[in-house]
Amino acid sequence: MPTILTELGAPNPVVDSTSLIQGSNTLNPMWRVVDGWSVWREFNYKTLGSIFSHVVNAEWEDPLRVASGGGSLDYEIYDEDQFEHQILSRHTIPVVNDALLHANKVLGLTEQSVLHLGRRGRCTFEQTGDGREFPDWTLVSPGRRAQYRDDDGNCVFGRYHNLLPGDTKISSKWTPSLYASRAVRNVEQWEWPVRQVLTYACNLNVRYGYIITDKHLVVFQFAREAVGPGLSAERDQRVVVPAATLALAHARPDSSSTDLSSTFQTLSISEPSAPYSDSHPTTDFQRPKYQVIEWSSSGEGVLTVKLALFYLCLMAGHGPSNIQVSYPRLNSWCRLDEDGTFRHNTSGRTATQLSSRDRVEDANPYRDMQQALEATDHSHQGDAQEAEEELEGGRAGSCKRRRRG
Template identity: 35%
Template structure:
């Protein structure tokens, strides 16, 4: 049985674009107008496969789909290209994401209240309008947009990058992507520091932007509400100043031990749901740890552990190794320890040579969260201990479902979540879960905070508002509905 990594680095289908006609791209009225971009250097195969090495070595348990028909691979416009992606690309990524931390799902942008062609959603992230778009993306034809247009057709290059950057800003997420029939371009957005006077002089929108965007019709103008000189508000990310975005380009035909389209999309989805995704003025390196809430938190995966091993790199959020000295293997310096209330004695000398020290994911995920909050890590509770997890009383410890051994190759028990998603509810975390039906034998189950499947019955859950809650010893589980 292949591993998730082997499947995500396998060959993509061959796309026939001979019928595509070139044209222009959507015009965007937005304050976000990048003049250039800069390479996102640590978004690479080595870094990603190291961060997610445990997950990527798990078995991929889905049977290979039918061989694509020749006519399915012929595209003529963005709609046919997106249909191809939805059949031969996103299902592979989604099966690799299934039952992993964050519960991400890559699909149509219409699943969210947004105009992006692509969205990444999670049962753990929604508001009163529905799912939040954690990772917006747009589909473009290579005949209309290519990364090298920056130098030979700047106006068309800027249209597309501005469009996707605006989607990212609107959704308060630093990550986004552009997907064509020849390339995947991943983007990361960073705020630019400007003084108050400059901020006041920037043109402002009277309300949050609402694009009039006819999907798959790139020559239609994408308009927004009128530009006005209204008073400056820092609450609307479409009015913020941004640095030129960071980017990485992945070739559609890339396969084998290198960064591929499927692996990159999978990693972005994991980072957007389990790691930090909010837009900031600077970011730590991807494969680094910070001190928060009395423990160490991985800046990209959200994994939490109490001690750093020898090869772990400590770097606080909001800093980068390029402009600070905070890039310390194995732990912070004395000054940093004082600033972060970190006791030096917690450094794990016994396991200093290990690179895969046990870690776990924070399980307390909010049910509703939007905007760009400021997180006070030092005021949060101590992390949960790695001992027996919640049981709703119906699990006799013997689950006959074939997927029960999904975590057999995991070196550490994990809890679903990430550090910036902290909420206190009667001193217990609240976790959104999906109730599923066992493939064999029937019956319902959910995946608890440490990743175990727990049998359950509806009578054990309490009806609350628009869903149901189950109180465990350490967590409160929430679900919107039960399967029919």
């Protein structure tokens, strides 16, 4: 009998990317700055399979199987648009969505809890015309939708809250190995998409995100870093390292390895003129944690693109997902103060008893620092506060009057 584990382990279509256009990545100097990244070692087949074993090993009577037929032109791509519409929207996203629907049944959840991957239009609150402000891909759930009252007092449903921002790139413009390049331009091209997804996650207050290309899926976990008064008095101020300096700090690694963090050396260089957008003036972000999944990965015991994306959706949609200063281990539980039950720190699953093998850790190891940080942020948000409240209102399902003008 098929299972999510076996179905999402099937090979991806072979994409002909030999004719991809060349060029630079989208950039916006207002995006959050990154000065490196580190491998997210916990995001692996064994750990995730253990957390979601009851879901991925459940029998699946009628899984969606996308036909892989058609001519060679169906798999020939020239740009991001073709990759999104001819490959991802046909062969990847529908299969993951079907698995998410089946997972909802296995978990015994209602239709309001169904998770669904799709395009960004359903989550755009304001039509500014600047596509750089919104991620290409969204994860939504019917129960996580903005509501407000119109001028007549009627409760109106708005757009969905995006639980997981994702962005599409093509391998001719972006690949994880650019990080280890000695060329300044290559390091800059690595940097912009990572900054882009970090900014999306920051604006949405979610801890996960991803970049998907015709060669890789790269998943991220983001964490804030306290740099405000009283929180960092004994810590060095975090600095922005320009791309030119980053490039000089890199040594070329073994090309067979996906662990690119070991080649980056910690620097302490002041660069006050570097671009930086700060809607949270007293906070910065730690280096993102990342994991690379090859597009060509398939088979039993392998973390494939579809399986990794499925796991990330469950984590973002059902588990704790707000950005924190620090996180417990993925496969751990926390004790809920209000009723004495336990909640899994990644899946959101609850239990009244744990086995001797289960690990218990605080869901927010630096809770006091986090609360102080958020309180400081709140005093500096200004005009951004109204937008934050609208998003939180959608999360909680509360109905509030929408302001005009």
